[in-house]
Amino acid sequence: xxxxxxxxxxVNQHYNFWVKFAAIAATSTALFLxxxxxxxxxxxxxxxxxxxxxxxxxxxxxxxxxxxxxRFALAPADNEHKFxxxxxxxxxxxxxxxxxxxxxxxxxxxxxxxxxxxxPIMQTNIGIIVTIIxxxxxxxxxxxxxxxxxxxxxxxxxxxxxxxxxxxxxNIGVLLxxxxxxxxxxxxxxxxxxxxxxxxxxGAGNIIWQSVQHLMDHQLTDEEEQQILSIALKNPLVLGxxxxxxxxxxxxxxxxxxLELDDNLSLFKAHAxxxxxxEEIMQKFSSCEVFIHHDPVSTVGDSVDRTVNLE
Numbered sequence: 001x002x003x004x005x006x007x008x009x010x011v012n013q014h015y016n017f018w019v020k021f022a023a024i025a026a027t028s029t030a031l032f033l034x035x036x037x038x039x040x041x042x043x044x045x046x047x048x049x050x051x052x053x054x055x056x057x058x059x060x061x062x063x064x065x066x067x068x069x070x071r072f073a074l075a076p077a078d079n080e081h082k083f084x085x086x087x088x089x090x091x092x093x094x095x096x097x098x099x100x101x102x103x104x105x106x107x108x109x110x111x112x113x114x115x116x117x118x119x120p121i122m123q124t125n126i127g128i129i130v131t132i133i134x135x136x137x138x139x140x141x142x143x144x145x146x147x148x149x150x151x152x153x154x155x156x157x158x159x160x161x162x163x164x165x166x167x168x169x170x171n172i173g174v175l176l177x178x179x180x181x182x183x184x185x186x187x188x189x190x191x192x193x194x195x196x197x198x199x200x201x202x203g204a205g206n207i208i209w210q211s212v213q214h215l216m217d218h219q220l221t222d223e224e225e226q227q228i229l230s231i232a233l234k235n236p237l238v239l240g241x242x243x244x245x246x247x248x249x250x251x252x253x254x255x256x257x258x259l260e261l262d263d264n265l266s267l268f269k270a271h272a273x274x275x276x277x278x279e280e281i282m283q284k285f286s287s288c289e290v291f292i293h294h295d296p297v298s299t300v301g302d303s304v305d306r307t308v309n310l311e
Contacts, residue, residue, distance in 0.1 A: 015152045015287070022148040022157050023067045026164065029141045030060035033134050033167075040130035046121045047114035048177040051107045051193045052134070052170055055200075059163045062099040093159040093211035100163060100204035107197030115190030121181045128178050135171045138164050159207045166203055170196045220246040220253060224285070228255055229307050231280050237261065237273055239297045241307045255281060256291035263296040270294045 037053040040046075121127070145161040148154065173192035180188035219225065225246055232241050240260035247254050259277070261270050271294070278290040 015154075018148045018151055019154050019157055020067075022145055022154075023063065023160070025141060025144055026160050027060065027063040027067055029137055029164075030056055030063050032137060034060055036130050036133060040127045043123045044121050044127040044178070045119070046124075046127055046174070046178060046181070046189055047110050047119075048174040048189045048193050049127050049131075051110050051196070052131075052167075052174050054106055054110075055103045055163075055167065055170060055196075056134075058099045058103040059167065062096040062163060063160060065095050065099075091211075091215075093207050094215075096159040096163065097204045097207040097211065100166075100200050100207065104197045104200035104204060107193050107200065111190045111193030111195075111197060113190070114193065115187050118181075118186035118190060120183075120186065121178060121189065124178045124182055128175060131171050131175045131178065135168065135175070138167045138171060142168060158210065162203045162207055166196065166200050169199060220248060220255075224253075227284060228257070228281055231284065232257065232259065232277050233307065235273060235277060237265070237269075238277075240300070242295075242300065243293075244307075253285050253288040254291075255285075255288060256293070258293045258295050258300075260295050260297045260300055263298050 033056040034053065037049060037056055041049040041053050142161060142164050145157055145164065148157050149161060173196050177188045177192040220228075225244060228246070229241055229244065232238055238259060239262065242258050242260065244257040245255075259270075259274060261273065265273075274292040274294060278292055281290050282288050
């Protein structure tokens with residue numbers, strides 16, 4: 001096994017560990033929040049607390065789905081799936097966005113009802129204490145997810161994190177609503193529920209867009225593609241590059257392009273140049289597969305979109 005293959009394997013193991021850990025942590029936190037929020041809703045009867053409980057229940061289902069789908073997404077490539085199973089992660093993102101949309105619609109419906117016909121809230125102290133606990137538990141989870149997203153750029157964890165970031169806002173809104181509903185402004189209970197529902201709709205749209213881009217083989221960022229071209233063109237024997245194509249599935253990047261070389265270069269020398277460039281790209285992007293096609297420069301047509309080595 002080469003150094004790049006060992007490095008790629010290590011990166012994948014690191015990715016798998018943190019993504020699985022974040023998914024299990026989210027499921028455990030969601031279960032805890034559902035239990036304590038159900039208790040608070042039974043005691044207070046607050047619409048905002050019911051909405052918060054429902055949102056956490058949907059988060060629990062979404063996180064469980066995440067754990068199941070990630071089991072397939074993180075599986076290594078096999079004979080039937082030679083490019084791996086990374087796209088299953090984007091499917092997890094789409095599944096979660098459906099839960100977020102359902103949660104948002106339910107929150108808005110409950111909020112409108114309670115805003116039109118406000119009702120007094122009983123035993124607000126219990127609701128306030130439970131909400132504060134929920135805020136700290138959710139904050140701890142979000143910080144963990146931020147760390148995992150920074151380390152892995154996982155679509156599924158990013159989608160999951162959107163739920164819990166909105167939960168932070170939701171819980172703060174519930175806390176304020178519980179306080180204002182103590183005879184100060186009864187309609188606050190419904191208003192905050194509506195506002196959080198609208199925020200969730202916006203968040204679900206972002207999750208859907210990001211997941212669809214991955215499923216449609218969206219290319220890497222302009223910055224990443226420019227780095228790939230720079231690596232290829234800095235070799236003085238490379239005359240140009242064309243037909244650069246890139247995509248990403250889960251942690252795995254896929255890069256392919258045509259390398260333009262002198263007509264009289266030996267096949268052995270051309271292969272060696274390609275090997276050096278491939279190795280450097282894989283070192284730069286860790287978990288990455290590179291496919292290089294070698295072209296004699298005289299065979300490259302004028303209609304090809306080329307990037308020429310000017311040195």
